[in-house]
Amino acid sequence: MSPRRDIAIVGGGAAGIAACYLLAPAHRVTLYERAPILGGHIRTVGGNVAPNGPAASAFDPARPLEAGVVEFERSSFVCFTALMAELDVELRPVRLSTSLYRPDGAWHAPGLVRRARQPWPWRLRALAAGLPLVPARLRFDRRARAVDPAELRLQPMADWLPAGPLGDWIRALMTYAWSVPYAETRAVPAALGVPVQRHFLCDPLDWVRIVGGVSTWIDRAIERARGHGAQIRCATPVDAIRRTGDGITIESADGIARHDAVVLATSPGQIPRLLADPDGDEVRRFGALGDHETHTTVHADRGFLDARGVVEPTAFDLFVEGGRGGYNALLNDVCGYDRRAETRFGLSLGIDHLIDPARVIHRQPHIAPRYTVDALAHRDGIIAHNGHRQTWVAGAWLGDGLHEGAISSAARVAAALGGRRLTISRATRSSPRAPG
Numbered sequence: 001m002s003p004r005r006d007i008a009i010v011g012g013g014a015a016g017i018a019a020c021y022l023l024a025p026a027h028r029v030t031l032y033e034r035a036p037i038l039g040g041h042i043r044t045v046g047g048n049v050a051p052n053g054p055a056a057s058a059f060d061p062a063r064p065l066e067a068g069v070v071e072f073e074r075s076s077f078v079c080f081t082a083l084m085a086e087l088d089v090e091l092r093p094v095r096l097s098t099s100l101y102r103p104d105g106a107w108h109a110p111g112l113v114r115r116a117r118q119p120w121p122w123r124l125r126a127l128a129a130g131l132p133l134v135p136a137r138l139r140f141d142r143r144a145r146a147v148d149p150a151e152l153r154l155q156p157m158a159d160w161l162p163a164g165p166l167g168d169w170i171r172a173l174m175t176y177a178w179s180v181p182y183a184e185t186r187a188v189p190a191a192l193g194v195p196v197q198r199h200f201l202c203d204p205l206d207w208v209r210i211v212g213g214v215s216t217w218i219d220r221a222i223e224r225a226r227g228h229g230a231q232i233r234c235a236t237p238v239d240a241i242r243r244t245g246d247g248i249t250i251e252s253a254d255g256i257a258r259h260d261a262v263v264l265a266t267s268p269g270q271i272p273r274l275l276a277d278p279d280g281d282e283v284r285r286f287g288a289l290g291d292h293e294t295h296t297t298v299h300a301d302r303g304f305l306d307a308r309g310v311v312e313p314t315a316f317d318l319f320v321e322g323g324r325g326g327y328n329a330l331l332n333d334v335c336g337y338d339r340r341a342e343t344r345f346g347l348s349l350g351i352d353h354l355i356d357p358a359r360v361i362h363r364q365p366h367i368a369p370r371y372t373v374d375a376l377a378h379r380d381g382i383i384a385h386n387g388h389r390q391t392w393v394a395g396a397w398l399g400d401g402l403h404e405g406a407i408s409s410a411a412r413v414a415a416a417l418g419g420r421r422l423t424i425s426r427a428t429r430s431s432p433r434a435p436g
């Protein structure tokens, strides 16, 4: 067993919370979080956040609505699945399908074929519109399987987007997956975009939701970490981190504190700002990291889909017009409401112009990683040098950019520091894996 050490974790999103849960049984842990609540992108209305919009009373607080992270792909989210099992978090399958709507009235909605209440002419048109996409998907799959990973690391997604609807579709899916503004999706590194999008487009998938809302798992993990003595400091932004001869000093709103090691679990753009004394290697590795600000909208508006003749929407609808695009995820299924109910709850990003402001339940700011070829070029080096000067890094951006990346990166750091190890069952280990 490694000696008990004093470890600071900066950032209380999925990665910081998972690291706290795994390290607390073996070490003295202090978690610093800038916001008044934990969760980072995990924002559950009726869970860890209260609604702030004019239609706040439209939902049942006993059935919380997701304003950030929504669903998980169980076959590739190996560490996520293992952690949820440890925390006794109930996962329930959800059926996912997508549609793409364009401004000129054109749409591609293979998911509508199976929607029994959607009128037959729509369903037949959906079949006819979906079939031509099949060969383009197969070509994307073949090319993605054959490409040399070294070559992929140098390419942006612009080199991979097929012309026509499949290209628009992949771009809108990237906005959905990583909250990248649609206009910036061409710059997403292919080393991130290609494997994850290929997996989503071409593999059999097994999507699940967390019963009671995503914030359920963080409550349980923090309760157990506190049981091992972990200190949780919310509303405590860290301003600077210095590495001294005998450890780490953290400068925060609470003053100056000394620790033996630090785990940086902030958004990547914070890292170069926080390290007050970077050496040359750190400047090179962390210098290109950045973030961008965005927001999600939780609403109870169905007008924009009614206007398009959609009686029974698919799980997430993508809207692309000109240079802009975004999505609306139907929350009814993933939050335990009947999909056919009169009130349709949605989580949208990038389509505020389509949504009636009076029907907004909650608006949620998010700071998300800016994925570029330059920033990702250093990802392997950051992972390989993790622990350099007692400074460790965890976060979704070190993997698939999703929950699996957050939890797998935290598990890797915790294992290296002598913390608790996640038990990966044989069934999940043999499933197909996304990177991360």
Ligand SMILES: Cc1cc2nc3c(=O)[nH]c(=O)nc-3n(C[C@H](O)[C@H](O)[C@H](O)COP(=O)(O)OP(=O)(O)OC[C@H]3O[C@@H](n4cnc5c(N)ncnc54)[C@H](O)[C@@H]3O)c2cc1C
Binding pocket: 010, 011, 012, 013, 014, 015, 016, 032, 033, 034, 035, 038, 039, 040, 041, 042, 067, 068, 069, 070, 071, 072, 177, 178, 179, 236, 237, 238, 239, 265, 266, 267, 270, 274, 296, 349, 366, 367, 368, 394, 395, 396, 397, 401, 402, 403, 404, 406
């Ligand atoms: C709208 C949206 C929807 C998503 N949907 C899904 C989904 O359905 N499924 C999925 O798997 N993934 C989804 N994701 C991806 C998501 O990013 C990851 O799943 C994961 O939640 C990211 O966790 P993280 O800990 O890496 O980062 P974050 O959640 O960004 O956490 C970083 C934390 O660091 C804190 N921090 C920053 N600076 C400081 C500082 N100076 N001092 C102290 N604290 C600081 C921040 O306040 C934040 O709490 C979604 C992301 C967004 C934005």
